[in-house]
Amino acid sequence: MGRDIQAVKISDEDRRIYGERLRRSLEVLDRMLRERAFEEAPPQVGLEIELDLVGEQTAPSMRNAQVLDAITDPDWETELGQFNLEINVPPRQLAGDALADLERQIRAALNSADEKARATGSRLVMIGILPTLGEQHMSERALSDNARYRVLNEQIFAARGEDMRIQIAGAEQLLTYAHSITPEAACTSAQLHLRVSPDAFASYWNAAQAMAGVQVAVAANSPFLFGRQLWHETRITLFQQATDVRPQQQVKRQDVRPRVWFGERWITSVLDLFEENVEFFPALLPICDDDDPLAALERGAVPDLGELSLHNGTIYRWNRPVYAAVDGRPHLRVENRVLPAGPSVADVMANAAFYYGLLRALTEEHEPISSRMPFAAAAGNLREAARYGLDARLFWPGLGEVPAAELVLRHLLPLAWEGLHRWDVDQKSADRLLGIIEQRCLTRQTGAAWQIGMVAAMSERGTSRQRALSLMTERYIEHMHTNEPVHTWPVG
Numbered sequence: 001m002g003r004d005i006q007a008v009k010i011s012d013e014d015r016r017i018y019g020e021r022l023r024r025s026l027e028v029l030d031r032m033l034r035e036r037a038f039e040e041a042p043p044q045v046g047l048e049i050e051l052d053l054v055g056e057q058t059a060p061s062m063r064n065a066q067v068l069d070a071i072t073d074p075d076w077e078t079e080l081g082q083f084n085l086e087i088n089v090p091p092r093q094l095a096g097d098a099l100a101d102l103e104r105q106i107r108a109a110l111n112s113a114d115e116k117a118r119a120t121g122s123r124l125v126m127i128g129i130l131p132t133l134g135e136q137h138m139s140e141r142a143l144s145d146n147a148r149y150r151v152l153n154e155q156i157f158a159a160r161g162e163d164m165r166i167q168i169a170g171a172e173q174l175l176t177y178a179h180s181i182t183p184e185a186a187c188t189s190a191q192l193h194l195r196v197s198p199d200a201f202a203s204y205w206n207a208a209q210a211m212a213g214v215q216v217a218v219a220a221n222s223p224f225l226f227g228r229q230l231w232h233e234t235r236i237t238l239f240q241q242a243t244d245v246r247p248q249q250q251v252k253r254q255d256v257r258p259r260v261w262f263g264e265r266w267i268t269s270v271l272d273l274f275e276e277n278v279e280f281f282p283a284l285l286p287i288c289d290d291d292d293p294l295a296a297l298e299r300g301a302v303p304d305l306g307e308l309s310l311h312n313g314t315i316y317r318w319n320r321p322v323y324a325a326v327d328g329r330p331h332l333r334v335e336n337r338v339l340p341a342g343p344s345v346a347d348v349m350a351n352a353a354f355y356y357g358l359l360r361a362l363t364e365e366h367e368p369i370s371s372r373m374p375f376a377a378a379a380g381n382l383r384e385a386a387r388y389g390l391d392a393r394l395f396w397p398g399l400g401e402v403p404a405a406e407l408v409l410r411h412l413l414p415l416a417w418e419g420l421h422r423w424d425v426d427q428k429s430a431d432r433l434l435g436i437i438e439q440r441c442l443t444r445q446t447g448a449a450w451q452i453g454m455v456a457a458m459s460e461r462g463t464s465r466q467r468a469l470s471l472m473t474e475r476y477i478e479h480m481h482t483n484e485p486v487h488t489w490p491v492g
Helices: 012-034 064-071 098-118 147-160 182-186 198-219 235-242 270-280 293-298 306-312 345-363 375-391 404-422 427-443 447-460 465-482
Strands: 044-054 076-078 084-092 123-125 164-169 173-178 189-196 319-326 329-340 393-396 400-403
Touching: 012 270, 012 293, 012 306, 044 098, 044 345, 064 076, 064 084, 064 098, 084 098, 098 123, 098 345, 098 427, 123 465, 164 235, 182 235, 189 198, 189 345, 198 270, 198 319, 198 329, 198 345, 198 375, 198 393, 198 404, 198 427, 235 375, 270 306, 270 319, 293 306, 306 319, 329 345, 345 404, 345 427, 375 393, 375 404, 375 447, 393 404, 400 404, 404 427, 447 465
Parallel strands: none
Antiparallel strands: 044 084, 044 123, 044 189, 076 084, 164 173, 189 329, 319 329, 393 400
């Protein structure tokens, strides 16, 4: 969820003032951390799910404004593309049967929203990349009617100075060019939040980075883009290319980082990440708040750190640090962004259970995983998992390179179960949700594998690619509404 802004013209003076305010916000955050201004509170989890809208013959439906008017629920809001929506689930503690309650709440919200969307001629789809998206849907006209997205589009292309080049080599090849950031809207995700104390933040962030590749391997759900079969989780490389402000001659330069960034080192404090943001990334939305963060802190108030947060929102780390002030209290969150949406709510919750459980276990190991795993290996795991899903070979400390499914089944699922136990999650919920992950690994059927298998089966019967993608998406929507996990979906 991004912060809304008003349409503005940005001058060099705006950038200078914003840079000063950004550095001041960083100094205020540093002081708040040193003075222990963050109250201790039980960890809480939250969830955001981005969805696509489809109309006739499962083609993208550019009606998110009409659908939102029909839903009339503040938990729902627009996303980048007119064919996108997002639901924000209120935070809660993880203990007890919170995961089961969360699953029921999300299912009820999605069913209600889908019923209202149908009155506008649209349906909701929870999927990493909508298979029926075509290059003809990627014009600037498809951007949502929100000033933030328009200004962001202008600033990214002003920085690039050239059209966006998207090149992906997978099972098939894609090379295309875009004149707007709309291809970013093709990427729909499920984002997991965890509120943690400042002292624990680095341990949780490092552990989240270490397991990012494993998450993608077991949850891949984005194999098709613009009619081509590419990576199992094509969303990973598409998102990086679709938000890159670097012109082509800078792409291979090590001193110019992409806006979608895994990072380059383990951290010792959340401040490391915000300092990198300021040092490495020019501001895309240099818009200042009225309130001075230092003055707010001096008068005993909790500063919003608006400039720091706005800038942070334009740097798309796969595990993003989040500072927020809620009800007069500051807190920090790790926002995990690697997962695609879908396929079913049960699958989303299984992915969440695996993440929160394994994260807790890795964080509390006697020897931190960041001391046993090269950072470059964690980054390499993410890329390999995105390309090959459960067929990827991933590096893990003490094991070397092992098949992703074997790594999860033999080594990581027991850790995830132990982690959920430490969160005091109800055993029945833990067993059911981690059982879904186990069965995915045993059957080798992720959302991506199911989509690929369905299209292959239809193609063997002589169905054209575009028709197969449309029919497969229709079948996907039917299965999604049963809430049966994807490993049970029949292929054929």
